[in-house]
Amino acid sequence: MPALTSPHVAAALVQRIREGSWEAFADTAAAVGYCSRPVRLVGSSTTVDATSGEVVSTFNSEDAPLGALYRRCGNRRAHVCPSCSRLYARDTFEMIRAGVQGGKQVPQDVADNPLLFLTVTAPSFGHVHGTRPNGGACRPRRRDDRTRCPHGRPTWCQRRHDDGAEQVGSPLCSGCYDYTGHVIWQWWAPELWRRLTIEVRRTLAAGLGVAESRLKDAASIQYAKVAEYQARGMIHFHALIRLDGPADGGIGSPAPAPADGRDLADLIRDAVGRVAFTAPPAFPDDPGHVLRFGAQVDVRTVRAGSRTDDPAGPLTPAQVAGYLAKYATKDATSAAGPDRRGTPHLRRVKDTCRQLHEHSTRRRVRCRATDPEYVDPYSLIGKWAHMLGFRGHFSTKSRRYSVTLGALRRARVRWQAIAEESRRTGEPIDTADLEARLLADDEETTTLVVGAWAYDGTGWETPADAALATAAASRAREYGQWKAAMKYTNHTETEGFWA
Template sequence: MITEHDGSALAARITNRMTPAVIRAVRARAEATGGCLQPVHLTGYRTVTDHTGRILDHTAGVVYTPCGNRRESVCPACSDRYAADAFHLLRAGMTGGKTIPETVTSKPRLFLTITAPSFGAVHNRPTTRTGRRLPCRCGEYHHDADTRIGTAIDPAHYDYPGSVLWQGHAGELWHAFTVRLRRELATAAGIRVKDFPEHARLSYAKVAEYQRRGLVHFHAVIRLDGPEGPADPAPGWADNALLEHATRAAVENTRITRTLTIGGDTTRHVFTWGQQADIRPIRPAHTTDPDDGDITDRALAGYIAKYATKGTSTSEVPDRPIRSEQAIEALDVHPHHRRMITTAWTLGANPDLGFLRKWAHMLGFRGHFLTKSIAYSITFTTIRGDRRTHQHLATLHATGTDPDTVLVVNHWKHTGNGYRHHHDRDIAAAIYEGQRQQRQEKLDKEERP
């Protein structure tokens, strides 16, 4: 029970904490992290010395750094930064830049979307080719915000174990697809499969996105290079038509087989892609006819990058692993997705499928949301390293220090995360929103004729 005295003391502490000096300090920390809502606390020191050992600058105490979480539901600021990095990574592989030559725009390229198979009828909003609405299989017409869309019409007969098992093996299925695609390309080109690396190199970047039914599908940019990578011209026999033919054949023929022991029964499972596969050639922005069914490389980078920050936004599943069966019951999720989480947890009790418990909160999916082949473009590590170098040099220049004549020693250790007071978090959120609006206004201004 809080007494009047206790309440007054609490109000006084809050008032004292929100003094102008404290607000300035909180703002400075929040601005340094770009408005991160879950900053990492580092305690230690930073010392700058010249060649004689004389200390030019010494900073000690606690500093905040961005958490780096890609999920918008966890930290919008870091999610934005991740999306921007993903955009540059993807665009570099399509249009060049950041060490990737612009000649990649002349390579055979396509945009592929592949989905999971059907595991039972789900609520949807079908339309005709002319856009006329059709009733769902349940007989109703659903509006777009209907939470039933994507969920099982008849949960008792929906194959929840099959859907979760497919999800858990989706990453392996993608790997098998890339292997199959190289075989199909070699066959189409009339060369031996083992000789393919001497003639061409397959480069790609893919992003996973959850469908409303809780299963992932993959968006991928696929490019055909010469054997040395982006700077090497594609072989003479390579064109978009051949790449599209080989990709379609690879999607249709890729399958992986796993023998799994579930509940004491050993069963052979075959995993394949769904019947829906969308394959669209990519053209340079200045040459693409908007009516020819192709997609521009400039527009595609932003389109794919936004999925890199999306988790299961349609299913609202937790951002962290499930720790117990009781925790599943406490989740505020749709019954369809709860059933998938429960199925993953239950299947994870089997020795062959222990990983499913670790990834039950992801509905069984254990792959990375954005992956790429080595030669597709630059890496996140390179982008982040360049940003750190830029910030480091900017800090030294601001103090009038020549970075080539000093030694910088950093000694920090992790001592916490997040904000202790909701007032601090509110300030950080306001800073992020202000920065976001400024960026949007700048983009709108640049796009005006």
């Protein structure tokens, strides 16, 4: 995408001003929040009163400023669309914060329940280059302790790597690195997380002295989780885990005594160590893989009035929420960094995904000759090569953790309708129970929208328009950071989200 200083952008801007279409572009870009890749639709719609059948309004894309209806792309990835990803991060932030402090129809009492911040990582599949604290050497060894691997490559590295350097995350020896194990673990990482949630509940039931089937009558575990790529291309999970009381007590019901945050932390550490999954063979000679989480498990109690930039200190709920929301907008491409997206290491991970897909295709052909219903567990792994084999959601939560992202999006649409109606009629907005009305599960439908729309394309008409929209989104982000700094006395509490 060209920069604003590009002659092509300047020429396109001058051309729009000359032909009188600048205001139309500006209005359209503002309407979609300066989305980088909006979806263009053509067609028409009619809004009808559901009771009387009266036509309330009509709309045709030909009447739109640019002759088409532009809608947000909705992509959560920051490197694809800064505007939509920021909106997604804000929704995720509000969803997570509501689960730790209350609000958005979540009772304030939820803040009194034990809350933990959990990080689980992937195991090692071979030594990799990395950064070290205080700028230390990557893998230092004394001269009398420097050995070489079976392929003749050194098992040490005296260099000091910067963050984002191409070597960071790459193996010291690609021949020794277990790429097959890497991809298979990544493919089944969602299953490991599912088993961890089961094991935590099972362990909690044993600790409370109740049957696992009756745990919901005594306590419940609620969580919000995001996935993040490490430099080596492996996923690790961050999660806020909250201990509630009985499920029938509603969201945030008081936690059972005498359980507290420290008890829950010990319980989770034990559960992580017990979780294992035997992956199905990926190819004929595959000896099999017993998958587990890595040895690095961090479980910390969240307490108010502290900071997350102190590695040894307790965590602030709002800042942890911002941390999780920030990483929910990343993927394999953005997390790797602009200088590392095409490294030999990441390319080989993708190639391994495709190789396992080829093995799966051949096995599926053989097996379906005798079993037409056969489904191979790796049949889709090739389609996830661009995600380095990870097929899970980047942001998930338990059902009763807090408000849903869908409810927040629905509330935004309802607010726009209420604001538009206020502007049309001149009547002030009734703020009584406004939040409850915006977040209500059901809404009485008084109008019916009948439309006929066709897809006309994705993106702006020219790369210059896309550059202008992206630049405007960046300015809006900077303005949001400034407002956050002005609004909060201790603005560092939320800078993890706004950054």
